[in-house]
Amino acid sequence: MNQQAISNAPKQNIILDTNILFYLGDKFIKYELSRYLLVLNRMGFGLAISKVSIVELLSGIPRINENGAIDKLNMFINYEIDHNVVIVTAQISTVYKNDKQVETGPIDIADRIIASTAILTGSLVMTADVNHFPRPYFVEKNEKIFSYKEKNNTKIRVIQLLQPNSSLIYNAFSCRS
Amino acid sequence: MLFSDIINIMDNDDHSPTIKPVTPTGAIPVGSKDVDINTNVVPSSPLPEPNEIENKLNDAVKKDTFKPIDNNESTSDQ
Numbered sequence: 001m002n003q004q005a006i007s008n009a010p011k012q013n014i015i016l017d018t019n020i021l022f023y024l025g026d027k028f029i030k031y032e033l034s035r036y037l038l039v040l041n042r043m044g045f046g047l048a049i050s051k052v053s054i055v056e057l058l059s060g061i062p063r064i065n066e067n068g069a070i071d072k073l074n075m076f077i078n079y080e081i082d083h084n085v086v087i088v089t090a091q092i093s094t095v096y097k098n099d100k101q102v103e104t105g106p107i108d109i110a111d112r113i114i115a116s117t118a119i120l121t122g123s124l125v126m127t128a129d130v131n132h133f134p135r136p137y138f139v140e141k142n143e144k145i146f147s148y149k150e151k152n153n154t155k156i157r158v159i160q161l162l163q164p165n166s167s168l169i170y171n172a173f174s175c176r177s
Numbered sequence: 178m179l180f181s182d183i184i185n186i187m188d189n190d191d192h193s194p195t196i197k198p199v200t201p202t203g204a205i206p207v208g209s210k211d212v213d214i215n216t217n218v219v220p221s222s223p224l225p226e227p228n229e230i231e232n233k234l235n236d237a238v239k240k241d242t243f244k245p246i247d248n249n250e251s252t253s254d255q
Contacts, residue, residue, distance in 0.1 A: 012198035024237060025244030034238045036194075041230055044198040060245040068242045075225050075233035084207050091206075122201020122214040142196045161196065166203050166214065173206045 013046035013077055014161065015118050017127035018056040018110065021049070025061075028148040029157055036144055036159070048077035048123060050085075052113045079117045088116035095137070095172045102134045119164045126161055137169055138162040 016037075024030050041047055054073055061069055079085075089112050096102050096112075111132040118125045124141060125133055142161040147154055204211040225233075237243060 011200045021243045022245050024234075025241045027241075030238045030241075034234050037234065038231055040194060041227060043194070046224070047230060057243060061243065062246050065240075065242050065244065068237070068240065072233050072237040072242050075230045075237075077224060084212060087207050088205065119205055120207075120212070120214065122203070142194045144194070161194075166201075166205070170203070170205060 011044060013048040013121060013123040014040060014126050015048045015050060015079070015114055015121075015123045016053070016076065017114060017125060017129070017132065018053040019128040020126050020159065021053060021057050022060070023128060023157070023159075026157075028150065028155075029146040032146050033159065045124070046077050047075070048079055048121075049073065050079050050110075050114045050117045051081050052110045054078075056110055079121065081113055081117075084120055085113060085116050088120055089113050091173050091176070092116055092119070092137070092169075094176055095169075096134065098176060099172075101136075107132055107134070115164070119166070119169055122164070122166070124161050124163050126159060128157060128159055130160055130162065133162050137165055137172070139165050 020033070023033055026033075037047060054070075057069060057073070058066060089109070092115055093112055096107060114125060115133055115138070117123070125138065127133060130138075130140070139162065140160055141163045144159045144161075146157045146159065148157075149155075201215040203214045205214060
């Protein structure tokens with residue numbers, strides 16, 4: 001890592017949920033979405049992904065796109081699934097399970113890994129499905145609505161920036177049974 | 178229209194995000210110890226330069242690099 005990159009290091013990163021990466025391949029919103037990401041990057045946010053998103057992404061794309069995708073994913077800061085992430089993923093899973101107010105159905109392991117990485121790094125999460133990051137543990141900081149026409153119908157896609165509620169999560173982790 | 182032109186338009190747009198980055202602080206219990214937020218998970222890759230992000234993102238979008246295999250024609254323009 002060079003010195004210039006360190007001095008320009010963003011104060012806070014945004015971890016992209018895997019559905020955001022897939023939306024970058026959606027013809028209706030990919031250009032608007034990529035502009036939105038670049039605006040956020042110019043505002044000082046780093047753009048990051050968890051390594052688990054690489055698994056999800058490469059499991060869903062045609063073979064012909066695989067090498068290009070691997071190369072392009074280096075444009076994002078890559079977070080490893082290290083020991084702390086594994087432990088916090090287990091902890092947040094327990095908290096979700098014990099909280100009767102979290103009624104979003106099963107939240108898959110990849111989303112829990114992304115959630116724990118955001119918690120540990122103080123990052124925001126960008127997602128197209130807020131049910132993956134339930135209230136009150138994640139709170140909405142910004143919403144971007146993309147609308148488009150398809151076969152004479154107006155459709156919308158909603159992208160949200162969520163922030164981990166650190167103090168609540170600290171208490172939930174400390175007091176869990 | 179160039180990407181940089183579009184970004185300049187977005188910058189003057191009232192709908193641009195108002196949220197600003199902050200330096201995360203605090204601690205999180207991990208097992209039996211508290212660890213400081215923002216210092217405990219190290220990125221595995223070097224920080225990308227801004228122009229690298231713009232170039233690669235632009236290219237990935239143009240080539241549908243991240244298009245899922247089951248994304249049918251209604252969501253693809255290729």
